[in-house]
Amino acid sequence: MKIVIFQPMLKKYRLDFFEQLNQTLVANNHELRVVVGTPWKEERERNDTAVVDTGYYFFEESYWLFKNKIHILKNVLKHIFWADIIITEQANKHLHNYFLLLLSYLNIRPFAYWGHGMNRQIDPNSFRERFKRYLAIRPDWWFAYTESVCEYLTNIGFDKNRISVLNNSINTLRFKQSINSLTSQDILTFKDNHKIGYNTKIGLFCGSLHQDKDIHFLLESAVYIHQTIPDFLLLIGGSGFHKELVESYTKKYDFIIYLGRLDGHKKNLAFLCADVFLIPCMVGLGIIDAFTTGLPLITTKQNTHSPEIDYLKPNYNGIITDYSLQAYAEAVISVLNSNTLLEFLKSNALSSSNLYTIENMVKNFVTGLDKFIADKYPLSS
Numbered sequence: 538m539k540i541v542i543f544q545p546m547l548k549k550y551r552l553d554f555f556e557q558l559n560q561t562l563v564a565n566n567h568e569l570r571v572v573v574g575t576p577w578k579e580e581r582e583r584n585d586t587a588v589v590d591t592g593y594y595f596f597e598e599s600y601w602l603f604k605n606k607i608h609i610l611k612n613v614l615k616h617i618f619w620a621d622i623i624i625t626e627q628a629n630k631h632l633h634n635y636f637l638l639l640l641s642y643l644n645i646r647p648f649a650y651w652g653h654g655m656n657r658q659i660d661p662n663s664f665r666e667r668f669k670r671y672l673a674i675r676p677d678w679w680f681a682y683t684e685s686v687c688e689y690l691t692n693i694g695f696d697k698n699r700i701s702v703l704n705n706s707i708n709t710l711r712f713k714q715s716i717n718s719l720t721s722q723d724i725l726t727f728k729d730n731h732k733i734g735y736n737t738k739i740g741l742f743c744g745s746l747h748q749d750k751d752i753h754f755l756l757e758s759a760v761y762i763h764q765t766i767p768d769f770l771l772l773i774g775g776s777g778f779h780k781e782l783v784e785s786y787t788k789k790y791d792f793i794i795y796l797g798r799l800d801g802h803k804k805n806l807a808f809l810c811a812d813v814f815l816i817p818c819m820v821g822l823g824i825i826d827a828f829t830t831g832l833p834l835i836t837t838k839q840n841t842h843s844p845e846i847d848y849l850k851p852n853y854n855g856i857i858t859d860y861s862l863q864a865y866a867e868a869v870i871s872v873l874n875s876n877t878l879l880e881f882l883k884s885n886a887l888s889s890s891n892l893y894t895i896e897n898m899v900k901n902f903v904t905g906l907d908k909f910i911a912d913k914y915p916l917s918s
Contacts, residue, residue, distance in 0.1 A: 541620035546576040553708040557899045574599035627652035647913040649678035654686040678909040683844040701905025706898045709829045727806040738873045741811035746777035751818040756786045761866035774799030820846045828890035833882035854885040
């Protein structure tokens with residue numbers, strides 16, 4: 538079978554997934570094309586997209602119109618008519634998705650969505666989201682990021698038998714290997730460089746400093762925690778809208794340290810030094826990094842979390858509190874003040890990381906793809 542996957546841009550964290558997926562599909566006598574568009578200016582500036590010279594990637598020019606609300610992908614038709622099976626990101630903005638809906642309706646080409654099912658950061662009753670719900674039940678198949686996406690799709694009328702749950706992930710093996718390569722001297726040097734005491738209890742935030750993360754809540758919670766635990770310290774890694782806010786707190790409080798954007802060796806050391814992972818709002822794939830290094834995640838009850846919040850099992854591999862500064866800070870205090878509880882959560886976080894790997898994601902994808910092909914092309918199965 539000839540399979541096309543459309544991506545508006547190629548995120549660096551997806552490279553390993555597509556590499557392993559292509560290897561598996563080739564071994565099963567399939568042919569893959571990952572057709573990738575070009576990011577808009579702000580996306581390019583984030584420096585988290587890639588261009589690679591690999592045979593199964595096809596890079597096409599994108600046109601982003603009306604403040605990036607409309608995406609036109611050049612040469613899209615030649616890839617659609619080459620394919621037997623098409624998989625595309627679920628988003629209202631992609632014009633090629635509407636053509637795929639038409640071809641599916643006419644039984645010319647089957648296609649599947651993959652993604653979140655809904656935008657959790659906007660009003661569910663907005664026109665955009667109601668229109669997205671209308672379109673969400675019209676593909677031939679669904680590759681849902683997590684189990685809660687599957688439940689949502691089933692609740693709005695999509696056949697559960699045509700949904701494959703991927704358990705969205707990143708390359709945890711590489712992260713584990715880089716973590717395991719560090720020495721105790723590496724850790725001591727990192728702590729010395731940042732004037733961190735040996736017995737300091739460390740919370741880590743690593744992610745984009747944008748508004749949905751509620752960085753002010755995080756910073757104020759650190760102040761609250763430090764009042765009870767004087768040797769508590771918050772490390773913050775990332776960049777974005779609230780960078781100046783974070784820097785203003787670091788000038789005022791010496792127990793808040795801003796590390797800037799975290800990558801590579803610096804990121805590895807920050808995660809290895811921490812005791813808990815603190816993301817009060819909008820948890821996403823960062824939970825995978827936390828579990829990979831045995832860090833329990835502490836967050837709050839929010840409708841804006843990405844689907845990966847499904848991986849958090851309260852009081853097993855992390856904690857979820859009410860959206861209250863006091864409730865959140867006191868939960869962190871309780872965990873840090875109890876070695877028994879902290880070690881229990883850490884152990885379970887680490888074991889949870891074995892469930893949410895890129896290898897398992899590829900396996901789930903291929904299993905779903907086989908079912909999709911059998912459903913649409915029964916004679917070829």
